Amino acid sequence: MKRETLDLHASRYAVGLMSGTSVDGIDAALVQISDASDEGVSVRLIAFENTPYPAAVRQEIFDLFDPTKATIDKVGCMNVLLGELSAEAALAVIKAAGLKPADVAVVGSHGQTIYHAPEPEKRHGYDIRYTVQIGEGSVIAARTGIPCVTDFRPADMAVGGQGAPLVPFTEYLLYREANRTLLLQNIGGIGNMTVIPAGCPPEQVYAFDTGPGNMIIDGVVERLYPGQTMDAGGAIAGRGTVDEELLELLTKEPYYSQPLPKSTGREMFGSVYIDRVLDIAKRKGMKAEDVVATVTMLTAWSIGDAYRRYVRDRAPADVLIVGGGGSYNPVLVGFLRRVMEPMGVQVMTQEAIGHSSDAKEAVAFALLADYAMNRQPNNLPNVTGAARPVIMGKISY
Numbered sequence: 001m002k003r004e005t006l007d008l009h010a011s012r013y014a015v016g017l018m019s020g021t022s023v024d025g026i027d028a029a030l031v032q033i034s035d036a037s038d039e040g041v042s043v044r045l046i047a048f049e050n051t052p053y054p055a056a057v058r059q060e061i062f063d064l065f066d067p068t069k070a071t072i073d074k075v076g077c078m079n080v081l082l083g084e085l086s087a088e089a090a091l092a093v094i095k096a097a098g099l100k101p102a103d104v105a106v107v108g109s110h111g112q113t114i115y116h117a118p119e120p121e122k123r124h125g126y127d128i129r130y131t132v133q134i135g136e137g138s139v140i141a142a143r144t145g146i147p148c149v150t151d152f153r154p155a156d157m158a159v160g161g162q163g164a165p166l167v168p169f170t171e172y173l174l175y176r177e178a179n180r181t182l183l184l185q186n187i188g189g190i191g192n193m194t195v196i197p198a199g200c201p202p203e204q205v206y207a208f209d210t211g212p213g214n215m216i217i218d219g220v221v222e223r224l225y226p227g228q229t230m231d232a233g234g235a236i237a238g239r240g241t242v243d244e245e246l247l248e249l250l251t252k253e254p255y256y257s258q259p260l261p262k263s264t265g266r267e268m269f270g271s272v273y274i275d276r277v278l279d280i281a282k283r284k285g286m287k288a289e290d291v292v293a294t295v296t297m298l299t300a301w302s303i304g305d306a307y308r309r310y311v312r313d314r315a316p317a318d319v320l321i322v323g324g325g326g327s328y329n330p331v332l333v334g335f336l337r338r339v340m341e342p343m344g345v346q347v348m349t350q351e352a353i354g355h356s357s358d359a360k361e362a363v364a365f366a367l368l369a370d371y372a373m374n375r376q377p378n379n380l381p382n383v384t385g386a387a388r389p390v391i392m393g394k395i396s397y
């Protein structure tokens with residue numbers, strides 16, 4: 001990962017855009033990237049903005065998660081609309097930083113995943129893995145006048161990788177420590193964990209999706225409390241009691257014991273899954289707040305279970321650093337402490353160590369785009385399962 005092409009200490013501005021599996025809006029980070037004299041870079045967050053999606057747009061995006069509804073005209077149209085909204089988000093964060101578009105070297109935009117199929121399917125004798133992120137880079141480049149890198153995941157999948165998770169590459173660059181083994185746990189729609197052993201080289205970093213993050217919590221709350229899209233502050237779960245029987249049943253989901261590398265998404269923990277949970281809860285006559293408390297505990301349990309199964313013996317960790325929207329749910333973080341601390345792992349939030357939970361993924365896509373522009377590999381093959389390092393991202397000038 002050593003940078004070869006750049007002047008040491010040269011610095012430039014980049015924008016990173018992320019629209020995650022929760023579909024809550026577009027996160028935009030403006031960062032200053034400087035090359036360090038040793039391996040890697042340093043990144044300073046200058047400005048961060050979240051632009052929520054209008055409710056009708058959010059609904060139309062959700063409709064695209066159902067392959068029977070995602071007709072090609074709707075996907076094509078939303079691809080361009082999200083390009084427009086992404087360009088506006090980029091321009092807004094540039095303005096918030098007191099800069100002009102001409103000051104910015106690159107925009108890296110993850111886009112919105114609408115389908116992710118990382119396991120190979122045999123088609124006409126070929127192993128096919130595919131993933132679809134929309135938010136047209138040509139539109140972002142045209143509106144901002146800045147080169148834009150999009151569509152990061154397919155390059156990793158083309159060489160046998162899962163195309164996810166990608167953020168561990170930048171987490172290694174920005175968080176590694178000489179003396180502590182870190183677990184970076186993102187709790188967005190999906191939960192994902194990055195393991196960074198103390199003083200390790202990049203080949204020893206590994207990461208995987210632990211399972212649901214807030215996706216089930218959000219899904220259950222939306223159905224049981226019409227008009228609410230999340231359990232803000234964990235207020236509902238805080239009033240409820242975990243139903244051990246339902247929890248036990250939900251922990252049997254085969255994904256949790258599937259071997260690494262693995263990644264998951266709305267295809268597994270989306271609306272069909274929510275229907276199933278709510279059916280069982282109804283048959284048991286459960287109170288709404290108990291259902292929310294139980295699925296909140298399920299997320300915490302899945303993280304602890306993943307640590308026990310895939311990490312503890314290989315890289316006993318000192319600390320688990322929680323990021324993503326789930327870090328704003330104190331009941332979830334409390335459950336996580338209850339699960340992790342008996343195993344000797346301290347639980348902290350990104351904010352507690354001086355980073356931003358909200359901005360982390362957007363920052364990552366700014367840095368991944370910077371690598372792409374410099375024609376430098378930006379995947380971690382041992383994380384995604386790819387056969388080799390590749391340069392991910394397609395450039396719209």
Ligand SMILES: Nc1ncnc2c1ncn2[C@@H]1O[C@H](COP(=O)(O)OP(=O)(O)OP(=O)(O)O)[C@@H](O)[C@H]1O
Nearest residue numbers: 020021022188189190214232233324325326328329
């Ligand atoms: N104040 C809060 N209280 C409780 N939960 C919150 C709060 N703020 C955010 N969340 C949760 O975090 C979710 C959004 O998290 P985030 O923005 O990290 O997800 P994402 O980036 O869309 O997902 P992913 O990382 O899986 O792609 C919301 O849908 C909600 O469930």
Ligand SMILES: CC(=O)N[C@H]1[C@@H]2OC[C@@H](O2)[C@@H](O)[C@@H]1O[C@H](C)C(=O)O
Nearest residue numbers: 021113116164165166167190192361
């Ligand atoms: C296919 C896809 O969009 N995956 C997301 C999702 O959201 C969290 C988790 O599942 C992670 O695997 C990934 O995103 C982050 C940004 C990543 O690639 O690191």
